[in-house]
Amino acid sequence: MNQSTARGRPGARPIRQDDIRRHNLGRLLGQVHRHGELTRADLTQRLNLSRSTIGALVADLTELGLLDETVPVGGERVGRPSHVVGPRPDGPYAIAVDIDVTHVSTAAVGIGGFVLAIHDVPTGLRSSSPVTIAALIVSACDELAAKVPDGAWPIGIGVSVPGTVTSSDGTVELAPNLGWRDEPFGQLLAGLAPPNLPISVGNDADLAVMAEHMRGAGRGCNDLIYLAGRIGVGAGVIANGAPLRGFMGHAGEVGHNVVDASGPRCHCGRRGCVETYIGDKALLKLAGRRVSPTIAHMTEVFAAAELGDVRAAAAVRTVAVALGQTIGSLVNILNPEKVILGGSLAGVFGFARPELEAALVAHTMMTDREAVELCAPGLGNDSTLLGAAELAFARLFADPLDQSSQS
Amino acid sequence: MNQSTARGRPGARPIRQDDIRRHNLGRLLGQVHRHGELTRADLTQRLNLSRSTIGALVADLTELGLLDETVPVGGERVGRPSHVVGPRPDGPYAIAVDIDVTHVSTAAVGIGGFVLAIHDVPTGLRSSSPVTIAALIVSACDELAAKVPDGAWPIGIGVSVPGTVTSSDGTVELAPNLGWRDEPFGQLLAGLAPPNLPISVGNDADLAVMAEHMRGAGRGCNDLIYLAGRIGVGAGVIANGAPLRGFMGHAGEVGHNVVDASGPRCHCGRRGCVETYIGDKALLKLAGRRVSPTIAHMTEVFAAAELGDVRAAAAVRTVAVALGQTIGSLVNILNPEKVILGGSLAGVFGFARPELEAALVAHTMMTDREAVELCAPGLGNDSTLLGAAELAFARLFADPLDQSSQS
Numbered sequence: 001m002n003q004s005t006a007r008g009r010p011g012a013r014p015i016r017q018d019d020i021r022r023h024n025l026g027r028l029l030g031q032v033h034r035h036g037e038l039t040r041a042d043l044t045q046r047l048n049l050s051r052s053t054i055g056a057l058v059a060d061l062t063e064l065g066l067l068d069e070t071v072p073v074g075g076e077r078v079g080r081p082s083h084v085v086g087p088r089p090d091g092p093y094a095i096a097v098d099i100d101v102t103h104v105s106t107a108a109v110g111i112g113g114f115v116l117a118i119h120d121v122p123t124g125l126r127s128s129s130p131v132t133i134a135a136l137i138v139s140a141c142d143e144l145a146a147k148v149p150d151g152a153w154p155i156g157i158g159v160s161v162p163g164t165v166t167s168s169d170g171t172v173e174l175a176p177n178l179g180w181r182d183e184p185f186g187q188l189l190a191g192l193a194p195p196n197l198p199i200s201v202g203n204d205a206d207l208a209v210m211a212e213h214m215r216g217a218g219r220g221c222n223d224l225i226y227l228a229g230r231i232g233v234g235a236g237v238i239a240n241g242a243p244l245r246g247f248m249g250h251a252g253e254v255g256h257n258v259v260d261a262s263g264p265r266c267h268c269g270r271r272g273c274v275e276t277y278i279g280d281k282a283l284l285k286l287a288g289r290r291v292s293p294t295i296a297h298m299t300e301v302f303a304a305a306e307l308g309d310v311r312a313a314a315a316v317r318t319v320a321v322a323l324g325q326t327i328g329s330l331v332n333i334l335n336p337e338k339v340i341l342g343g344s345l346a347g348v349f350g351f352a353r354p355e356l357e358a359a360l361v362a363h364t365m366m367t368d369r370e371a372v373e374l375c376a377p378g379l380g381n382d383s384t385l386l387g388a389a390e391l392a393f394a395r396l397f398a399d400p401l402d403q404s405s406q407s
Numbered sequence: 408m409n410q411s412t413a414r415g416r417p418g419a420r421p422i423r424q425d426d427i428r429r430h431n432l433g434r435l436l437g438q439v440h441r442h443g444e445l446t447r448a449d450l451t452q453r454l455n456l457s458r459s460t461i462g463a464l465v466a467d468l469t470e471l472g473l474l475d476e477t478v479p480v481g482g483e484r485v486g487r488p489s490h491v492v493g494p495r496p497d498g499p500y501a502i503a504v505d506i507d508v509t510h511v512s513t514a515a516v517g518i519g520g521f522v523l524a525i526h527d528v529p530t531g532l533r534s535s536s537p538v539t540i541a542a543l544i545v546s547a548c549d550e551l552a553a554k555v556p557d558g559a560w561p562i563g564i565g566v567s568v569p570g571t572v573t574s575s576d577g578t579v580e581l582a583p584n585l586g587w588r589d590e591p592f593g594q595l596l597a598g599l600a601p602p603n604l605p606i607s608v609g610n611d612a613d614l615a616v617m618a619e620h621m622r623g624a625g626r627g628c629n630d631l632i633y634l635a636g637r638i639g640v641g642a643g644v645i646a647n648g649a650p651l652r653g654f655m656g657h658a659g660e661v662g663h664n665v666v667d668a669s670g671p672r673c674h675c676g677r678r679g680c681v682e683t684y685i686g687d688k689a690l691l692k693l694a695g696r697r698v699s700p701t702i703a704h705m706t707e708v709f710a711a712a713e714l715g716d717v718r719a720a721a722a723v724r725t726v727a728v729a730l731g732q733t734i735g736s737l738v739n740i741l742n743p744e745k746v747i748l749g750g751s752l753a754g755v756f757g758f759a760r761p762e763l764e765a766a767l768v769a770h771t772m773m774t775d776r777e778a779v780e781l782c783a784p785g786l787g788n789d790s791t792l793l794g795a796a797e798l799a800f801a802r803l804f805a806d807p808l809d810q811s812s813q814s
Contacts, residue, residue, distance in 0.1 A: 164772065174772065223654040235740070239653070244646055246742020247630040247779075251646075253772045257736040260667050270769070329664040333642070333740055335653020362677070365571065365581065365660045372654075 021057075024049065025400040028057050028085075032067060033111050033393065034214060037086035058085055065151075066091055066111070066400055087111035090151035094392035095144060095197070096385045097137050097159040098204070101177045101231045102294045104133060106140035107382075108148045109389035113215055115382065117147035122294065128178045134189045141193065156198040158391030159189065160207045160384045162232050164250045170201035176256075176268055177232045200391035204228055205252055205342075206243060207387025208377070209236030212340055214390070216378030223336045226383065227254075227327065229345035231280045231293050237334060244334075254330065255279070259322065277322035280344050286315035295381075302347035313351070320352035324359020331364045331372050338373045342383055346376045428464075431456065432807040435464050435492075439474060440518045440800065441621060444493035465492055472558075473498055473518070473807055494518040497558035501799035502551060502604070503792045504544050504566040505611070508584045508638045509701040511540060513547035514789075515555045516796035520622055522789065524554035529701065535585045541596045548600065563605040565798030566596065567614045567791045569639050571657045577608035583663075583675055584639045607798035611635055612659055612749075613650060614794025615784070616643030619747055621797070623785030630743045633790065634661075634734065636752035638687045638700050644741060651741075661737065662686070666729065684729035687751050693722035702788075709754040720758070727759035731766020738771045738779050745780045749790055753783045 024047065031046050032038055038046070044054050061067040068088035087110055098105040104123055108116040119140045123133070141154065163175025170186015172178075186201045193199065209226035212218040218226070224238040233255035237244035244251045256266065256273045263272020264282075276282055280293035283301060288311050291297045304312035327339055341349045349356060357374065364372070377383045395402075431454065438453050439445055445453070451461050468474040475495035494517055505512040511530055515523040526547045530540070548561065570582025577593015579585075593608045600606060616633035619625040625633070631645040640662035644651035651658045663673065663680045670679020671689075683689055687700035690708060695718050698704045711719035734746055748756040756763060764781065771779070784790045802809075 239646060239651055239658075240649065242647065244651075244741070246646070247744035248742055250772065251740060251742040253739045253742075256772060257739050258732060258770055259665075260669075261732070262667075325665060325668070329736070330740065332660045332664050333658060333737065334651070335655055335658040335660070337654035363665055365657065365663060 021060075022399050022401055024053070024057055025060060026397045028054070029061060029066060029111065029400050030397045032085060032087060033113070033397070036112050037084050039082035039084055041082045043085060058083075061085075061400065064400065066396075087114065089114075089116065090149045091153075092155045092396060093148060093152050094389040095141055095154050095157045096389035096392065097140075097157060098384045098388060099128075099133055099159065099161050099178070100204070101128065101162070102292060104136055104140070105385055106137060106144060107385050107389070108144040108152070108154070109386060110152070111393075113211075113386055113389070115385075116149065116152065117144045118385075119143045119147075128180075130172075130180060130183045130185050130188055134185070134192050137189060138192045141197075154197055155396050156200070156392035157189065157193060158207075158388035158393075159185070159199065159201045160204045160388040161185070161201060162204045162228075162230070162234065164248075164253065165201050165203050167200070167202060167249055170199060172201065173250075198392075198395060200394070202388065202391050203234065203236070203249075203252070204384050205234040205236035206245075207236070207391065208342055208383035209238055209340070209387070210243065210390055211379055211383045211387035212377055213238050215386070216383060217340050217375050218338060219378070221338050223334070224338050224340070225330055225334060225336045226340045226342055226377070227330070227345055228342045228384070229278055229280070229323075229348075230295075230298075230343040231275075233275050233279055233326075233345075235330060237336075239334065254326065257326075257329070259325065274322075274326050278319050278326060278345065278348070283315055283319050283344065283348075286318055287312045288315075298344045298347065302344075302351055305351050316348055317352045317355045320348050320356040321359045323348055324356045324361075325363045327356075327372075327374070328360050328363025331360070336372060338375060340375055340377050340383075342377050343381075349374060349376060428467075429806050429808055431460070432464055432467060433804045435461070436468060436473060436518065436807050437804045439492060439494060440520070440804070443519050444491050446489035446491055448489045450492060465490075468492075468807065471807065473803075494521060496521075496523065497556045498560075499562045499803060500555060500559050501796040502548055502561050502564040503796035503799065504547075504564060505791045505795060506535075506540055506566065506568050506585070507611070508535065508569070509699060511543055511547070512792055513544060513551060514792050514796070515551040515559070515561070516793060517559070518800075520618075520793055520796070522792075523556065523559065524551045525792075526550045526554075535587075537579075537587060537590045537592050537595055541592070541599050544596060545599045548604075561604055562803050563607070563799035564596070564600060565614075565795040565800075566592070566606065566608045567611045567795040568592070568608060569611045569635075569637070569641065571655075571660065572608050572610050574607070574609060574656055577606060579608065580657075605799075605802060607801070609795065609798050610641065610643070610656075610659070611791050612641040612643035613652075614643070614798065615749055615790035616645055616747070616794070617650065617797055618786055618790045618794035619784055620645050622793070623790060624747050624782050625745060626785070628745050630741070631745050631747070632737055632741060632743045633747045633749055633784070634737070634752055635749045635791070636685055636687070636730075636755075637702075637705075637750040638682075640682050640686055640733075640752075642737060644743075646741065661733065664733075664736070666732065681729075681733050685726050685733060685752065685755075690722055690726050690751065690755075693725055694719045695722075705751045705754065709751075709758055712758050723755055724759045724762045727755050727763040728766040730755055731763045731768075732770045734763075734779075734781070735767050735770025738767070743779060745782060747782055747784050747790075749784050750788075756781060756783060 093108040093110045096107045107118045164173045172183045172185045205228040218224040222241040226236040235252035255275045260272035264276040266273040305316045500515040500517045503514045514525045571580045579590045579592045612635040625631040629648040633643040642659035642661045662682045667679035671683040673680040673683045712723045
C-alpha cells in the first residue's frame with residue numbers, strides 16, 4: 001500500500017504528488033506566455049534550473065501539446081544551436097470575453113497572448129440582460145471553435161465586466177451601465193457553458209491594467225493607472241508592482257466621483273459625476289450627435305474633429321479639460337509613473353493632448369505633474385480582452401498537468 | 408590572516424560578520440517594540456528559534472541596555488515562571504518631531520512606543536522658516552534629554568512634515584502651508600543636530616497611518632486610510648498591508664483635489680480645493696471665528712458646538728458634509744476597510760457623525776458604502792509623532808549592535 005492509498009486517495013495518480021514538477025511546468029509555461037519564444041538556454045537562466053531539468057520540463061510540455069520546440073536553421077552563431085521553445089497555434093486557448101454596453105467581444109487567445117480568432121457582437125442598450133449575454137457568449141464559443149486552428153482546445157472562459165465583481169464566485173455586484181446589480185453571472189454562465197470550461201469574472205479596468213502591465217505600455221512600470229473610458233469610466237491600478245484591489249476588490253471606481261455637485265444629472269442619481277463629463281455620452285452630446293455611443297460612432301467623432309469639424313473638435317477639447325482634472329485627482333492620490341488612457345479616452349488624448357496636459361498640470365500637486373506620463377494603450381483596443389484571457393490562463397499556469405487532462 | 412583582514416577590513420570586529428545574529432537581535436527587539444512585554448516562551452514561538460538562541464539574544468540585548476528582563480513574582484501558574492522581556496525606561500529613545508503650521512511637537516519615544524517626554528512649541532504662521540524650525544528642534548532635543556529617565560539615550564531623529572518629501576535625503580519638496588519648496592531640511596537639521604543622531608524625514612499622514620496600523624485603530628487592517636486634517640489635508644494609505652507610496656513617494660496628496668472649480672479661492676492658486684472645504688481655516692471661517700487655526704482654537708470650536716453654539720454647530724455640520732464627499736471619492740478609488748479621521752477631522756467626526764456618514768453614503772459606490780468603517784485615531788493626537796519615532800527606530804531594528812555602539 002503506497003502513501004496515496006494510505007491517505008484515502010486510492011484513485012490519485014502518483015504523478016499528482018509531484019508538486020515541484022507541476023510548479024516548474026507552470027513557471028516554464030508562464031515564461032513563454034510572458035516573453036514569447038525562448039531558447040532552452042534562456043529558460044535555464046530564467047528559471048534557475050539545470051539544463052537537464054529544463055529538458056525534461058520542455059519534453060513534458062510538448063508532449064502535452066502545450067508548447068512547441070523547434071531547432072532554428074541557418075543561424076549565424078557557431079556551435080550547436082539552442083532549441084527554441086514557443087507557443088503553438090493548435091495549443092490551448094483562453095476564451096476571453098469583454099462585455100460592454102454596446103458590444104460583447106469574444107476572442108480565442110493562445111499562449112503568448114496571441115489572438116487566434118475574434119468575434120464581435122453589437123448589443124443594443126436594452127438587450128444586456130445577464131441571460132441574453134450569457135447565451136451570446138456560449139454561442140460565441142462555438143464561433144471561435146470553428147475559427148481556431150485544427151486541434152486547438154479551450155481551457156476556460158475569462159469575462160470582463162464594466163462593474164464591481166466578487167472574484168471568488170463571479171457575482172457582478174454593480175454594473176450601473178448594464179443595469180446589473182448582484183447578478184450571479186459566473187454561476188449563470190457556468191450553467192450554460194460546456195462543463196469542462198472553468199469561468200472567471202473580473203472588472204474591465206483591472207483586467208486591462210494587468211494586460212498592459214504584462215505586455216503593453218505599462219511593461220516594467222510599477223506604479224500605473226489604466227483609465228478606461230467608454231460609456232462608463234473606471235480605473236485599474238498597479239501600485240508598487242501589484243494590483244491595487246482594496247478591501248472588497250473594488251478599488252478604482254472613479255466614474256462616480258463627483259466633480260461638481262451642481263453639475264449634470266448622472267444616471268446613478270447624483271449630479272456632476274466624472275462620467276457625465278468624460279463618458280462617451282457626454283462627448284456625443286457636446287458634439288451634437290444624437291447617436292448611440294458605439295465604438296464606431298465614437299471613432300467618427302474623433303475622425304470628424306481631425307478633419308476640421310468645429311463642433312466635434314470643441315467637444316473633444318472640452319472633454320480633454322475635464323479628463324485632465326480627473327487624472328489630476330488620481331495622480332494626487334496615487335502618484336503613478338504612467339497613466340494609460342483606454343477606450344474613447346485614447347481618442348481624446350490623441351486629438352487634444354495639449355488641452356489635456358494643461359488641465360492635468362493645473363490640477364496636480366506641483367512636484368508630481370512633471371513626472372507623470374500619459375500614453376495610449378500598448379495593446380490598442382485589446383487590453384481588456386487580453387486581461388480577460390489572463391483570468392482563464394491563471395489556472396493553467398498554476399497546474400499545467402491538471403488542465404491539460406481536460407483536452 | 409583571517410578572512411576579514413584578507414578582504415582589506417583589518418579593523419572590522421569579528422562580531423560584525425554575524426549577520427544572522429544581528430538580524431535576529433533586530434527581530435526580537437522589533438517584537439517587543441510592537442507587542443510590549445513578552446515572555447521568553449512567546450519569543451521562542453514568534454521568532455521560531457530555539458529556547459537557547461532566544462536566551463542568548465535576550466542576554467545580548469539586556470547587556471546592551473536595550474531591553475530589560477524580569478522574573479514575575481506571585482503568578483498563579485504552577486512551575487517555573489517564564490522570564491518577561493520588555494522595554495526599559497532608561498533605554499534608547501527616538502526623538503520624534505511633528506512639524507505643523509502652528510506648532511512643533513517633539514517627543515522622546517522609547518521602545519514599545521512609550522512617550523517618555525514631550526515638548527510642544529507653538530510657532531507663529533510667519534515663523535516657520537526651515538532654519539528657525541531646525542534650531543527649535545535642536546533645542547528641544549536638550550529639553551527632552553533633561554526630562555527622560557537617567558541613563559536613557561537618543562538614537563536618532565524622525566521628523567514629520569506636512570508636505571511631500573524625498574525620503575532618501577530628507578528634502579521637503581513641497582509643504583504649501585509652511586511655504587517650503589525644495590528645502591533640503593534633512594541636511595539642514597543634520598548640520599545643527601549632534602553628529603551621532605541620524606535624521607529621517609517623512610510625510611505626516613504617511614507616518615500617522617504607519618503608527619495607527621502598527622498599534623492604533625488600524626491594527627490588523629490591511630486596507631486603511633488615515634485622513635489628516637489640520638490647516639492642510641493629506642492622506643496616508645495602507646493598501647494590501649503595505650504603505651502606498653506611489654512612483655515618487657507622494658501618494659495621498661488629496662488636499663488640493665478640486666471639489667468644485669467655482670469654489671473658494673485656495674492659497675495654492677486653484678479654486679475649490681478639498682482644503683478650502685474641510686481645512687481648519689474653512690471651519691473657523693464658517694464658525695465666524697477670527698482666530699489662528701491652533702489646536703486649542705479648533706478644540707474650542709468643537710466644545711462650543713457641543714455646548715449648543717448654533718453657529719459653531721452649523722459650521723461643523725457643513726464641514727462634515729464636505730468631508731463625506733472627500734472620503735467618498737477616496738473610498739471609490741481605494742476601497743479601504745477603514746478610514747481613520749485625524750487632527751481636527753476627529754472633532755468633526757465626533758460631533759457630526761450622522762451628517763458625515765450620510766454624505767459618505769451619497770458619494771460612494773453602492774457596494775462599498777456599507778462596508779467602510781469610520782473611526783477616530785487609536786493613538787489620539789500622537790499618531791504622527793509615534794510614526795515619526797518609527798522612522799528613527801528603523802535603523803535600530805535593522806541592526807541593534809550598530810546603533811547601541813553610539814550610546
